[in-house]
Amino acid sequence: MTIGLGHFLTLGAVLFCIGLYGVLAKRNAIVILMAIELMFNAINVTMVAFSRYITPNMLTGQVFAIFIITVAAAEAAVGLGIILCLYRNRETVDAEQFNLMKW
Amino acid sequence: MNLYLLGPELSLIGLAFLVILVDLATHNKNVVAALAGIGLVVPAAWAVSLWGQTASSFYGALVVDSYSIFFKLLFIAAAALVILMSVQYSKRFAPYQGEYYAVILLATAGMMFMASTQELISIYISLELASISLYVLASFLKDAKSSEAGIKYLLLGAVSSAVLLYGMALLYGATGSTKLNEIAQAIQESMQRDQGAVLPAIVLGAIFMAGGFGFKIAAVPFQMWAPDVYEGAPTPITGFLTGASKAAGFAVILRVFFVALGNQAPLPVDWPALFAVLSALTMTVGNLSAIPQANIKRMLAYSSIAHAGFILVGVAAFSSQGVGGVAYYLLGYMFTSMGAFAAIVAISERLGSDQIADYSGLARRAPLLALILAICLISLIGLPPTVGFVAKIYVFWAALQQGLLWLVLFGVLNSVISAYYYLRVVKAMYLGAPASEEPLPVSRTLVVALAVAVIAVLAIGIFPQPWLDFGTGAAIVLIP
Numbered sequence: 001m002t003i004g005l006g007h008f009l010t011l012g013a014v015l016f017c018i019g020l021y022g023v024l025a026k027r028n029a030i031v032i033l034m035a036i037e038l039m040f041n042a043i044n045v046t047m048v049a050f051s052r053y054i055t056p057n058m059l060t061g062q063v064f065a066i067f068i069i070t071v072a073a074a075e076a077a078v079g080l081g082i083i084l085c086l087y088r089n090r091e092t093v094d095a096e097q098f099n100l101m102k103w
Numbered sequence: 104m105n106l107y108l109l110g111p112e113l114s115l116i117g118l119a120f121l122v123i124l125v126d127l128a129t130h131n132k133n134v135v136a137a138l139a140g141i142g143l144v145v146p147a148a149w150a151v152s153l154w155g156q157t158a159s160s161f162y163g164a165l166v167v168d169s170y171s172i173f174f175k176l177l178f179i180a181a182a183a184l185v186i187l188m189s190v191q192y193s194k195r196f197a198p199y200q201g202e203y204y205a206v207i208l209l210a211t212a213g214m215m216f217m218a219s220t221q222e223l224i225s226i227y228i229s230l231e232l233a234s235i236s237l238y239v240l241a242s243f244l245k246d247a248k249s250s251e252a253g254i255k256y257l258l259l260g261a262v263s264s265a266v267l268l269y270g271m272a273l274l275y276g277a278t279g280s281t282k283l284n285e286i287a288q289a290i291q292e293s294m295q296r297d298q299g300a301v302l303p304a305i306v307l308g309a310i311f312m313a314g315g316f317g318f319k320i321a322a323v324p325f326q327m328w329a330p331d332v333y334e335g336a337p338t339p340i341t342g343f344l345t346g347a348s349k350a351a352g353f354a355v356i357l358r359v360f361f362v363a364l365g366n367q368a369p370l371p372v373d374w375p376a377l378f379a380v381l382s383a384l385t386m387t388v389g390n391l392s393a394i395p396q397a398n399i400k401r402m403l404a405y406s407s408i409a410h411a412g413f414i415l416v417g418v419a420a421f422s423s424q425g426v427g428g429v430a431y432y433l434l435g436y437m438f439t440s441m442g443a444f445a446a447i448v449a450i451s452e453r454l455g456s457d458q459i460a461d462y463s464g465l466a467r468r469a470p471l472l473a474l475i476l477a478i479c480l481i482s483l484i485g486l487p488p489t490v491g492f493v494a495k496i497y498v499f500w501a502a503l504q505q506g507l508l509w510l511v512l513f514g515v516l517n518s519v520i521s522a523y524y525y526l527r528v529v530k531a532m533y534l535g536a537p538a539s540e541e542p543l544p545v546s547r548t549l550v551v552a553l554a555v556a557v558i559a560v561l562a563i564g565i566f567p568q569p570w571l572d573f574g575t576g577a578a579i580v581l582i583p
Contacts, residue, residue: 007150009276012272016179016265016269019265021261022292023262028255029258030181032258033261036261036262036265038264038533039262039265039269040268040556041267043265043268043269043272044297046269046273046276047272047275050272050275050276054275054276054279055279055280060224060275060280061157061275063224064223064224064227064272064275065380067224067228068227068268071227071228071231071235074231074234074235075231075257075261078238078239078257079236079238079254079257079258079261080249082238082242082253082254082257083254084247085242085245085250086172086247086251086253087251088246088255089213089247090247090250095258098251098254098255100247100248100335101248101251101252101330101331101334101335101401102250
């Protein structure tokens, strides 16, 4: 059996869903942030696979993946900063305790 | 590559760094604020000087046309108003005012890039430049509420950009390009090849992208973050989120859906119907949830969701009148919401409260302030002689031309519902008994912000024609 585009796309889709599950089911804000990283990496797999199989002469997908990695790092830095600030105020990072504002 | 075309954005980013440098050298934070505010003249003048041109740069990734310049000027005006509102307010996070102004300028630069990109990678980067700056700004007060707003905004924003990216990946995989015009062509060709059938990857990708952008504009069902973030964020930033961030989201949605996905005949998917359903849901949910709110910032958050619904009526019309109406609506809504939030900043500065009940009898303590807030709320309802009235008429008329009578009826009904909760604030201010007779002084910079906003609300509403021409001039780029 040869490994083709479909395998990579399936891997990407499965990883994306695992990440989404983590975001919805986990309570610790840092774990949620990690699950989001997983979603971004699933997209990177998809991007690079498309780049390799759909446009083999161009690097569009790879370049896109590099930008996603960079932006995700910036996002994680800001996220951890806000979590730190929240911990100082509330002494918890449990997402279910973030309930000062509710409708 | 023509860097001259990028002048407005580059000069704005340069200004942001200059603000940080000057902040290191001086302890007088008013100087920093003045630099940030007056420095906006450079990008604004540069953008005006580019008006009327159509040119692209960076291999077609960035484009300068009247559509992008319209939005650039809108964002610069919003940034100027936010800076004016912040001079007094930002004392709460001393000594970090310099960083605060710099991040506002960077967020504005991100939004300006959003309005002028026509390529998926740069759409994503500019969207994140604006979003990450806004996450920082939302949590700038560093108290429990503001940090909670920041983390909610960041986590939900990151998930929505992941969904958006997955949509972009599918679209790129199905068409082999990240440029919007090449995507449009590839979709057209694949439809011709398959006798009108559309690749499922294109439909799925487009829907994921609509979800990601829907988060930016707080459309139902992606609106859950808005009330909490708007309530917890510093009030000037709440104004910035409603006025500028929403407009940036619409600028991208219009460009993506008109250039890449809606350029084919017949349409690959019935986008007008999709947007019409989203619009009806968004305005109804926003308005009904606004009714029981006791905190005015939270009430205006739900009202901004409702307004996203009204603006989507123009998108659903899917015509050049519709896009022109959307542009005009966004311009008017920016000034209206900025005026309302400037008034809220002025009031909470003295009362220390955002509860509607505490606004009781305000008209006797601060007659002008109450009048300005009342005018802005009337514009939000959509009554003459304000800009909200003309904007709604124009958007509804564009939808009627396309036979969307049910949606227009929905919109009118929703406007009537919305009058109830806006007028409740006006009633409290004019008919309620004041807690004390002590007058409320307003700082000078806030007076300027309030005056500019309320004059714009009335002037654009009473003399709409040049502004409508301005909006349609922008729209014509997308649909000739």
